[in-house]
Structure formats: C-alpha cells, structure tokens
Amino acid sequence: MDGAAAATKKKKRKRAPGSPGARPQPAPSPAGSPSAPTPRALGPGSPGPPSPLALPLSMVEAEAEAAAGSSATASSSATPVAAEGGSKPVSMAPVPDGPPAATRELLASETGIGIDESYSKDEEALNTFLRLHPMLSAEACSQRSLHVMAGMLEKATMGAGQLPVVPKSHDDAFLRPPNEVIGERACLNGDRCLARFIAQLRYGPGTRYAFTMTEFLLPAQQQAFLNGKGLPQRRGKCLLCTRYFQNYTYILARSDPSFEAGKTGMGLQVYCNAVGPSDDAAGAAVHDDAQLKQAAAELPTNASPVSCRDGYKPAAMLFVDEEFANMRTARESNLGKLLFRPVVRFHSSDYKYVLEDDEPRIVQVGIGADEHTNGLGFRQPASAGGPASASKSPRR
Numbered sequence: 001m002d003g004a005a006a007a008t009k010k011k012k013r014k015r016a017p018g019s020p021g022a023r024p025q026p027a028p029s030p031a032g033s034p035s036a037p038t039p040r041a042l043g044p045g046s047p048g049p050p051s052p053l054a055l056p057l058s059m060v061e062a063e064a065e066a067a068a069g070s071s072a073t074a075s076s077s078a079t080p081v082a083a084e085g086g087s088k089p090v091s092m093a094p095v096p097d098g099p100p101a102a103t104r105e106l107l108a109s110e111t112g113i114g115i116d117e118s119y120s121k122d123e124e125a126l127n128t129f130l131r132l133h134p135m136l137s138a139e140a141c142s143q144r145s146l147h148v149m150a151g152m153l154e155k156a157t158m159g160a161g162q163l164p165v166v167p168k169s170h171d172d173a174f175l176r177p178p179n180e181v182i183g184e185r186a187c188l189n190g191d192r193c194l195a196r197f198i199a200q201l202r203y204g205p206g207t208r209y210a211f212t213m214t215e216f217l218l219p220a221q222q223q224a225f226l227n228g229k230g231l232p233q234r235r236g237k238c239l240l241c242t243r244y245f246q247n248y249t250y251i252l253a254r255s256d257p258s259f260e261a262g263k264t265g266m267g268l269q270v271y272c273n274a275v276g277p278s279d280d281a282a283g284a285a286v287h288d289d290a291q292l293k294q295a296a297a298e299l300p301t302n303a304s305p306v307s308c309r310d311g312y313k314p315a316a317m318l319f320v321d322e323e324f325a326n327m328r329t330a331r332e333s334n335l336g337k338l339l340f341r342p343v344v345r346f347h348s349s350d351y352k353y354v355l356e357d358d359e360p361r362i363v364q365v366g367i368g369a370d371e372h373t374n375g376l377g378f379r380q381p382a383s384a385g386g387p388a389s390a391s392k393s394p395r396r
Contacts, residue, residue, distance in 0.1 A: 160340035163303040164218055167310040168368055171344075174239050175351075175362040178214035185215045185231060187238035194240040195362060198348055209353040209360045213238035218302055240362075242301070243346040247318060249296050250338060253329040254321075261333040262297030265289060299334060303341040309370050316367035318345040 178184040187193040190212060199210040216239045217225065217232075225231055237245065252266070253259045266289065305311030320338045330336040344367070352365045365371075 161334070161337040163300060163337060163341045164220065165305055166219060166302045167305060168312060168364070169310050170219060171239055171304075172364060174214055174216050175364070176214060177211045177359065177361075183225075183231070185235055186212045187215060187241055188235045189237060189241055193238060194244055195238060198240075198351070199353055199360070202353070209355075211360050213240060213362070216242055237295075240346070240351070243344055245295065246299050246343065247346040249299055250318065250320070250335065253327060253333075253335055254324055257327060259327075259329050261299070261329055261335055262293050264293075266292040266296055297334065300337055300341065300343050302343075303337075304344050305369075306342050307369050311369040312342075312344055312367050313369050316344055316347075316350065317342045 178186045180186075187195070193212045195213040196210045199207055203209050215231075215236050217236070221232055236242070249261065249266070252264070253261065256264070258264070304317075306314055306317060318338065322339075324330050325336075325339055330339060350364055350367050351362045353360055354363055355361075
C-alpha cells in the first residue's frame with residue numbers, strides 16, 4: 001500500500017512551465033492558420049504521426065510558420081469557387097495568360113507550364129473558331145464523318161452532255177468513195193482504211209470491191225461544206241474507221257482504271273527499240289500518237305436514234321455497262337457521254353459490199369430499225385391495237 005500511494009503522488013506532482021526540468025510546450029497557432037497536428041487516438045500497436053509533444057520547441061515553431069505562409073499564399077493567388085452540392089469554397093489553380101519568357105537555360109529554376117501547353121486565351125479563341133468552322137475540328141476525321149462523305153460521292157450527279165443525233169440515212173450516204181471533183185477528201189487512214197482491209201480479207205488481194213471510203217462529216221459540217229465554207233481543218237476518218245476507233249477506245253477505258261482520254265497512249269506498245277538511225281520515222285510516230293490522243297479526247301462525236309424510223313436496232317448499239325460510271329475516264333472525259341447517248345458499235349458482219357454503176361460501196365445490213373431482215377419476210381410484230389385482219393394475212 002505504501003508503494004502504491006507513493007507512485008500516485010509522483011503522477012499528480014506537476015512542474016510549472018519554464019521551471020528547470022519542465023517539458024517544452026508548443027507555441028499557440030496564429031489566428032486563421034491551421035493548428036499544429038494533434039495526436040490521434042491510435043490503437044495499440046498501430047503506427048501514426050509523432051506527437052508534437054515529443055519534438056523540440058524549435059521544430060514545432062518552424063512547422064507552424066511554414067504552414068501559415070503557404071496558407072496565406074494560396075488564399076491570395078487562388079480564387080475560391082463554391083463546390084457543387086456544398087457551400088465550402090474550393091481553391092482553383094491559377095492559369096497564366098501566356099507562356100513564360102524563353103531562356104537559354106536547360107533546367108528552369110522555377111516550376112511552371114511548358115511553352116507547348118494550351119492556355120486559357122488560346123483555347124478560348126480556338127474553340128470560338130471551331131464553332132464557326134466545324135470542318136476544322138477533329139470530328140471531321142471520325143469514322144462517322146468519313147462514312148457520310150463517302151456516301152455523298154455515291155450520290156453525285158453526272159452530266160449527260162449533248163451530242164448531235166445523226167440518222168441512219170446520213171450514215172448510208174458516206175459509205176462510198178470520195179467525190180474528189182467537188183473537193184471531198186478520202187479517209188485519213190488512206191490505204192489502211194478498214195473498207196479496203198475488210199474487202200481484201202473477204203475477196204482476196206486485188207479485188208474490185210476494195211476502196212478507200214470518204215471522210216465522214218456530221219450534218220452541220222456537211223452543210224457548211226455545201227455552203228462553200230470548206231471542210232474541217234483537221235482531216236477525219238471514214239465512218240467504219242470512226243466506229244472501230246470509238247469501240248477500241250471504249251475497251252481501253254473500260255479495262256484500264258488509269259486510262260485518260262487524250263493523255264494515255266493509244267498504241268498496242270508504248271515504246272520501240274531502235275535498230276538504226278530513224279529520226280524521220282520517230283518524228284512521224286510521235287506526230288501520229290499526238291493525233292490519236294486528240295481524236296480520242298473528242299469521242300464520241302455523235303449519237304444515233306434507236307428503235308424508230310431511220311434509226312438503228314438496240315442490238316446494234318455499243319453496250320456500256322453501269323460499272324463504267326465508276327471509272328475515272330467516265331467522270332473526267334467526254335467518254336462519259338457513252339453512258340447516256342447511244343452510239344453504233346463496230347462489227348464487220350453488219351456491212352455488205354455491192355456495186356453501183358460499176359463502183360463499189362457498202363450497205364449496212366441487219367441493224368436498221370425499219371428494215372425487214374434482207375427480204376426474208378420477217379417484219380416487226382403488230383401492235384396490240386392493230387387491225388384484226390393483220391393476223392389473218394397469208395404467210396409468205
């Protein structure tokens with residue numbers, strides 16, 4: 001009992017502050033500054049921050065002054081903003097008006113925002129500009145925007161263009177030799193004209209059916225020639241060579257996506273190997289290639305009527321499929337008119353050689369809309385509202 005009472009008296013005995021042997025007391029915190037941390041109630045064995053009572057007086061005073069200085073700086077530079085759902089203000093980080101001054105030092109002595117960062121005024125001007133011009137925003141490169149732009153190309157309109165319509169009777173008038181007495185010119189190909197070449201294949205060399213056909217003129221060109229205004233400046237091909245060249249150009253354009261009418265070479269071979277001095281021949285070949293490109297850029301020159309009087313049958317027309325519209329040539333050159341304007345294809349079996357007044361000429365067979373299949377007795381079917389006697393007529 002005596003020992004317990006003595007221990008109790010020692011615990012109750014306290015020494016006055018400032019007296020020798022007394023423990024140092026923490027200094028009081030200034031008004032408005034955060035108070036020094038106080039020890040929290042910790043369970044047995046749990047770690048925690050050291051108690052300020054265990055620190056020297058000089059360290060406690062230094063921590064208090066540092067906390068007071070940082071609090072004053074934050075309150076002066078930051079703008080208090082009311083937090084959502086509460087009335088306690090929240091400090092917002094300051095945003096500089098522009099980048100810091102450029103220095104040559106590799107490492108800056110103070111921390112800050114880099115030059116490549118975005119700033120408040122710059123971002124505001126950029127956002128305002130993007131609202132006026134949304135095509136400059138990142139949304140223009142998204143998958144949805146690109147899909148919409150791709151769909152716009154599918155709905156783009158293509159101009160059909162206008163071509164002079166030439167009836168079959170006008171074509172038949174030019175399937176003959178030229179009349180040089182009145183100034184008509186022969187086909188540009190000369191001895192290589194298809195009218196002469198096909199006749200030699202059918203009837204052999206030296207046949208009397210072989211001839212060079214006259215230059216083909218459109219109705220307006222023919223009328224100008226008859227009025228004394230002369231022929232076109234550039235000499236043209238005959239009707240057979242024109243149709244063959246038109247058919248050949250379409251096949252090149254349809255089979256080659258990179259074909260450009262007027263720019264791509266028209267020859268079967270785009271180069272040749274020199275075997276000797278042939279400057280004149282090379283110059284002639286370059287001239288011919290330029291003439292071919294110019295003629296290809298002008299195709300087609302005219303359209304033909306179909307399934308009507310003085311017209312052609314649909315089977316005689318050049319077939320142009322819908323996929324040709326996806327080709328570059330159909331969109332950018334004159335050949336795109338083939339999609340909407342019918343032109344006569346080339347087929348050697350559609351032409352027959354005859355002699356009139358001991359002179360050869362060519363007749364179109366089996367392709368006229370109003371012809372009766374060369375006298376075989378077949379005619380166009382009677383219409384639904386035709387007379388009943390038409391069905392009772394005897395067959396021949």
